[in-house]
Amino acid sequence: MQRMELSTLRDRVAEIAENAAIGDGVADIVLEADKDADGDDFLRVILKIRGLDRASYEDLASLVTSIETVVGDLDERFPSVRFAEAA
Amino acid sequence: MANYDEELLETARRLITREAGQRGRLPRARIRRSVSTSYYAIFHFLVDEAGRLLIGAQNELVRRRRIFSRQFTHTGIRLALDRVRGTSVHGSVEDFLRHPAAAEGRAFATLDFVRQIATAFLDAHSKRNDADYDLNEELSEADAWFLAERIEQAIASWRRARTEGDRDLKQALCILMLLGGKLRSEQ
Numbered sequence: 001m002q003r004m005e006l007s008t009l010r011d012r013v014a015e016i017a018e019n020a021a022i023g024d025g026v027a028d029i030v031l032e033a034d035k036d037a038d039g040d041d042f043l044r045v046i047l048k049i050r051g052l053d054r055a056s057y058e059d060l061a062s063l064v065t066s067i068e069t070v071v072g073d074l075d076e077r078f079p080s081v082r083f084a085e086a087a
Numbered sequence: 088m089a090n091y092d093e094e095l096l097e098t099a100r101r102l103i104t105r106e107a108g109q110r111g112r113l114p115r116a117r118i119r120r121s122v123s124t125s126y127y128a129i130f131h132f133l134v135d136e137a138g139r140l141l142i143g144a145q146n147e148l149v150r151r152r153r154i155f156s157r158q159f160t161h162t163g164i165r166l167a168l169d170r171v172r173g174t175s176v177h178g179s180v181e182d183f184l185r186h187p188a189a190a191e192g193r194a195f196a197t198l199d200f201v202r203q204i205a206t207a208f209l210d211a212h213s214k215r216n217d218a219d220y221d222l223n224e225e226l227s228e229a230d231a232w233f234l235a236e237r238i239e240q241a242i243a244s245w246r247r248a249r250t251e252g253d254r255d256l257k258q259a260l261c262i263l264m265l266l267g268g269k270l271r272s273e274q
Contacts, residue, residue, distance in 0.1 A: 036216045038162050044213075044224070052229050057236050060229070064237075068206055072173050080213035083229040 004075045006031055006043075012074065013045060013067055020063045025050045027086035033077065043071065043079040048086040055083075091135065092242060095128035099235045103228055113228055119218040121231040126215035129208050129238045134159045136245070137261035140254070159264060165212050166268030168205040171197050171260065183270055184259045186252050200241075200248040201256065207241035210234065 010031040017026040028048040035041055045067060049055065064081045071079040089097070102121040103113060137159065138152030170177035176184055176195040185195055197205075211234055217224040248257070263270075 036213060037220055038165075040162075040165075042213050044217075052227070055229070057233065060233055061237065061240075064210075064233075065206075068172075069174065078169065078172065078209045078213065080210055082214070082226065083233065084225065084227050085229075 002075065003077065006033060009043070009071055009075060009079075012070055013079075016066045016070060017047065017063065020066070021059045022049065022055050022063065025052070025055070025086075031079075041077045043075070043077045045071075045079050045081045046084055047081065048084045050086045052083055052085045090132075092128045092132035095124050095131065096235055096239055099124040099128065099231070103231045115222075115226075118226050118228055118231045122211075122214050122218040122226055122234055125231070125235045125238050126211040126218075128235075129204070129211050129242065130161065130164070131156075132242050133164060133204070133208070133261075133264065136257065137264060140258045140261050141265075160267065161212065163267035164264045165209060167260065167264040167266070168208050168268075170263070170268055171201050172205040172209060173197060173202075180263060180268075180270065183263065184256060186255050198248070198253070198256065200244040200253070201260065203241040203244045207237050211238060 010029055013029055013031060017023055017029060020026070026047055027050050030044075030046040030048070032044050033041060034044050047063070060083065067079055067081050099121045102117045102124065105113070134156040135152070138148075138155050142148055142152045142155050170180045171184070174197060176197050181195045189195075214226060214230060214234060218226055245257075
C-alpha cells in the first residue's frame with residue numbers, strides 16, 4: 001500500500017476536523033511519522049483543542065473514526081490520534 | 088467476580104479520577120499508568136477470548152487456557168489486527184477469514200465489531216508505547232479517559248456479536264493473532 005506526503009495527510013485531517021462537531025475548537029494539528037518499539041511505522045496525529053475538557057466522548061470518537069478511515073484509505077501507517085488542550 | 092479486563096479498566100479510570108476539590112493537572116505518571124493499564128485490558132481480553140474460543144470455556148480448562156495465552160505476542164496481535172482495521176479486510180487474509188458458506192471472490196467488508204476492536208487495540212498499542220518508553224511524547228488526561236472508554240465500548244461490541252458467523256470470524260481472527268498476522272503463503 002502507498003504512503004502519502006505528511007503535508008497532504010495533514011490537510012485531509014484538517015478538512016475532517018473542520019467539519020466535525022467540535023471543529024470550531026480545533027486550534028492546531030500536528031501530524032508526524034514515528035516508529036514504535038518494534039521499529040514499525042505509525043502516524044502520530046495531535047489535535048490541539050480549545051475547551052477539550054468540555055468535549056464529549058461521542059464527539060471525540062466520531063472525529064477519531066473519521067480520521068482513521070480517511071487516512072487509512074490513503075496511507076498504510078496507522079494514525080494514532082491524540083488530544084491536547086490548546087494553549 | 089469481574090473479568091480481568093474489567094478490573095484493569097476500572098484501575099485505569101481510578102488512576103485519572105480526581106479527589107473531591109482537586110484541581111490542576113494530574114501527575115504525568117498517573118496519566119501514563121492509566122494509558123498503559125487500558126492497553127493491558129484489551130490485550131488480556133483478546134488472549135482470554137482466544138483461549139475460550141480455541142481451547143474451550145469450561146472452568147476445568149483454565150490452566151490450559153492460561154498456558155495457551157502466553158503463546159501470544161503483542162506484535163503478533165498488532166500485525167493480525169492491522170489486517171482488519173480498514174473498511175475491507177486485507178487481501179492477504181481474506182480467504183482465511185471468510186466464512187466457509189460465503190461466496191468467494193466478493194469484497195469482504197470488515198464487520199463493525201472487528202474494526203472496533205482492531206482500531207482500539209492499535210490505538211492503545213501506539214499510545215502505550217509512548218506512555219511506557221517515550222517521555223518526550225506528551226499524553227493528556229483526555230487521551231487516557233478516551234482510551235479507557237474506547238476499549239470498553241470495543242469489548243462490549245465484540246461481546247454483543249454472537250451469531251454463528253460472528254463466532255466463526257472471531258475464531259479465525261484469534262488463530263491469525265496466534266500466527267502473528269501472517270499466513271505461510273505470504274511469508
